[in-house]
Amino acid sequence: MQTSFSSPLPLTQVHITDAFWKREMDLIRNTVLPYQWAALNDRVEGAVPSWWMHNMRAAARVVAARKAGKALPSRQQVPGMVSEGPSPDQADPDFFYGWVFQDSDGYKWIEAASCQLSVLPDEALRSQVQEAVDAIRAAQEEDGYLDTFYTITGIENAFTNLKDHHELYCFGHLAEAAVAWWQATGNDDLLQVTRRFAACIARRFGPGKERGCPGHEIAEMALFRLYEATGEQEWMDLAQFFLDVRGTDPSTFALEENVRRKRSGQPELPVTADRYEYYQAHLPVRQMKEATGHAVRQMYLCSGMADSARLRKDAALREACERLWHSAVAEKMYVTGGVGATHVGEAFSRPWDLPSDTAYSETCAAIGLVFFARRMLQMQAKGEYADVMERALYNTVLSGMALDGKSFFYVNPLEVDPAACEKDTRLSHVKPVRQKWFGCACCPPNIARLLSSLGAYLVTCREDTICFHLYIDSEIEASLANSPLRLRLSANLLKDGKVQLTILSGSGEGTLAFRIPEWSGAWHCSAPGKEAREEEGYLFLRGRWQEGDTVSLDFSMPVRALTGHPLIRETAHQVCFSRGPLVYCAEEKDNGPLLHLLRALPEAEARVEWQEIGGVDLPVLRMDALRQEVTDGALYRPLAAPRESGVTLRLIPYFAWANRGKGEMRVWLYR
Numbered sequence: 001m002q003t004s005f006s007s008p009l010p011l012t013q014v015h016i017t018d019a020f021w022k023r024e025m026d027l028i029r030n031t032v033l034p035y036q037w038a039a040l041n042d043r044v045e046g047a048v049p050s051w052w053m054h055n056m057r058a059a060a061r062v063v064a065a066r067k068a069g070k071a072l073p074s075r076q077q078v079p080g081m082v083s084e085g086p087s088p089d090q091a092d093p094d095f096f097y098g099w100v101f102q103d104s105d106g107y108k109w110i111e112a113a114s115c116q117l118s119v120l121p122d123e124a125l126r127s128q129v130q131e132a133v134d135a136i137r138a139a140q141e142e143d144g145y146l147d148t149f150y151t152i153t154g155i156e157n158a159f160t161n162l163k164d165h166h167e168l169y170c171f172g173h174l175a176e177a178a179v180a181w182w183q184a185t186g187n188d189d190l191l192q193v194t195r196r197f198a199a200c201i202a203r204r205f206g207p208g209k210e211r212g213c214p215g216h217e218i219a220e221m222a223l224f225r226l227y228e229a230t231g232e233q234e235w236m237d238l239a240q241f242f243l244d245v246r247g248t249d250p251s252t253f254a255l256e257e258n259v260r261r262k263r264s265g266q267p268e269l270p271v272t273a274d275r276y277e278y279y280q281a282h283l284p285v286r287q288m289k290e291a292t293g294h295a296v297r298q299m300y301l302c303s304g305m306a307d308s309a310r311l312r313k314d315a316a317l318r319e320a321c322e323r324l325w326h327s328a329v330a331e332k333m334y335v336t337g338g339v340g341a342t343h344v345g346e347a348f349s350r351p352w353d354l355p356s357d358t359a360y361s362e363t364c365a366a367i368g369l370v371f372f373a374r375r376m377l378q379m380q381a382k383g384e385y386a387d388v389m390e391r392a393l394y395n396t397v398l399s400g401m402a403l404d405g406k407s408f409f410y411v412n413p414l415e416v417d418p419a420a421c422e423k424d425t426r427l428s429h430v431k432p433v434r435q436k437w438f439g440c441a442c443c444p445p446n447i448a449r450l451l452s453s454l455g456a457y458l459v460t461c462r463e464d465t466i467c468f469h470l471y472i473d474s475e476i477e478a479s480l481a482n483s484p485l486r487l488r489l490s491a492n493l494l495k496d497g498k499v500q501l502t503i504l505s506g507s508g509e510g511t512l513a514f515r516i517p518e519w520s521g522a523w524h525c526s527a528p529g530k531e532a533r534e535e536e537g538y539l540f541l542r543g544r545w546q547e548g549d550t551v552s553l554d555f556s557m558p559v560r561a562l563t564g565h566p567l568i569r570e571t572a573h574q575v576c577f578s579r580g581p582l583v584y585c586a587e588e589k590d591n592g593p594l595l596h597l598l599r600a601l602p603e604a605e606a607r608v609e610w611q612e613i614g615g616v617d618l619p620v621l622r623m624d625a626l627r628q629e630v631t632d633g634a635l636y637r638p639l640a641a642p643r644e645s646g647v648t649l650r651l652i653p654y655f656a657w658a659n660r661g662k663g664e665m666r667v668w669l670y671r
């Protein structure tokens with residue numbers, strides 16, 4: 001087992017210049033962040049209110065009153081799990097509105113904004129973040145506790161429902177935001193808030209104290225991040241405590257539920273952990289084998305487990321990560337890199353159950369898969385991890401946001417018929433057009449924070465090795481065995497698979513490792529004078545590197561006709577097309593309605609052309625295909641060869657669907 005692990009570079013050292021990705025990042029900065037700031041302040045007309053600033057201000061009034069020994073403002077009588085509430089101008093200023101985890105939306109936004117600020121100063125954005133941070137500081141209780149839901153609806157209930165009430169989830173997002181804000185600006189105000197909340201949590205939970213763990217994971221990976229950023233051991237210990245308590249008997253979720261049940265005279269539950277599979281709390285983490293339950297939670301747990309395995313060199317935990325990885329990506333992942341097939345609980349289904357039309361495939365779950373993959377890559381440069389990371393990123397993550405950055409998908413289906421979505425309640429979770437905002441708005445700011453931190457996913461480094469995972473045009477400052485190097489990574493994967501690495505300045509002895517993408521056919525590398533070795537999907541080039549050295553890689557990028565594993569019922573006798581990292585789909589706009597009548601001819605030659613979609617030039621595919629004619633007659637009829645006519649099949653990148661109005665869409669086509 002590899003003993004030294006790699007780390008991503010700070011965002012300040014990866015300058016993304018890629019034609020496609022720079023546009024996405026600029027879009028986040030110029031459109032998405034201002035839009036989301038307006039949403040967090042309930043200023044987007046026609047959008048579901050966020051209540052973020054509202055709740056912070058309401059909580060701040062409670063905290064101020066408590067400190068001053070004054071009467072508390074009126075509170076919501078019954079704390080509801082969800083309350084979209086009235087329109088913001090008719091809201092009671094002292095009530096809590098929205099989901100219990102509403103605080104996290106603003107924390108994600110702060111993280112995204114901070115990542116942007118770390119690469120480009122922007123006074124207006126900085127002062128908005130400062131306004132958000134000040135609002136958070138004012139909402140923090142004197143003992144460090146911070147969660148507007150409980151501050152407003154009854155602080156006496158804090159930490160009594162870790163299973164469903166997300167305080168530790170909100171804490172995790174707060175910690176992620178605080179580290180990003182501090183790293184971007186040197187301002188530690190939010191970090192201080194986080195330390196105080198973390199200390200409040202650690203006073204209550206830990207070895208020899210109360211047992212407990214998050215119902216929705218993220219605190220684990222956030223605490224490891226806090227530890228890595230500050231070197232403060234107590235946060236690593238707290239993260240590890242949460243991981244170790246998880247799935248052990250007696251179940252802390254059952255125990256806390258029994259307290260509530262006892263109070264209301266209900267019979268108590270058995271306290272064994274095995275019933276908490278949905279929360280990934282059914283087994284001790286080192287024994288886990290299958291990705292189960294709520295998909296975002298599972299991915300965030302895996303990310304925390306991988307952090308722990310790396311930082312604490314825990315072999316058993318690493319093996320569990322590998323088993324969960326296999327289960328999630330080799331048996332339960334869509335071709336688009338989406339995970340979590342069923343809308344029932346936004347969850348993983350059984351292996352091979354990957355329906356296209358009822359798919360859930362939440363944007364956040366694909367983001368979680370990207371987090372998990374990067375962490376696995378830090379332990380081992382293995383092509384499969386980066387392939388999946390790229391698949392999720394270029395397809396489901398991107399699909400989560402419109403090309404103009406103004407609307408979002410939460411659910412990312414692989415087949416859509418708008419008429420069915422509107423009339424069939426089994427499809428009520430599937431939206432044929434992106435939404436401006438959501439009552440549960442977890443995905444939009446999550447996309448913003450991932451894309452704003454894209455630089456952390458391209459490269460990881462350890463002492464004498466720099467590994468290139470994603471080929472995204474950029475300038476990179478790294479070091480090889482302590483010698484600084486400035487590197488130019490030239491690539492344009494939307495166009496072709498040509499990649500070039502040039503040493504712009506510096507010199508050093510060591511290894512540069514390049515991923516050999518799973519999608520490439522034949523490939524060729526030119527790296528004069530370097531010793532080459534291929535292992536686990538990476539090409540390792542060792543030698544002395546100096547200014548002017550280049551590595552040229554040419555990955556052929558054929559259009560590939562893909563089929564699903566025979567055990568996936570949904571993809572039987574169907575084909576989908578991909579090229580490079582992109583999975584393609586057919587839209588009604590280009591192919592007419594009734595896409596199920598199209599018959600793809602997998603052997604037909606595919607032409608790559610460029611088409612403007614939503615203001616962006618994108619590579620599209622054209623190929624000959626057949627379309628069955630609709631003939632009148634009986635619902636069922638004697639089998640006969642269908643009447644078919646030749647058509648040109650027009651496919652666009654999956655992520656770009658639903659940018660030209662409402663219509664049918666299909667990834668998998670009959671063949």
Ligand code: FUB
Pocket residue numbers: 101216296297346362364440442
């Ligand atoms: O529960 C918090 C977030 O809201 C989850 O991550 C999403 O799946 C959505 O349920």
Ligand code: ZN
Pocket residue numbers: 362363364365410441442443444446
């Ligand atoms: Zn989400």
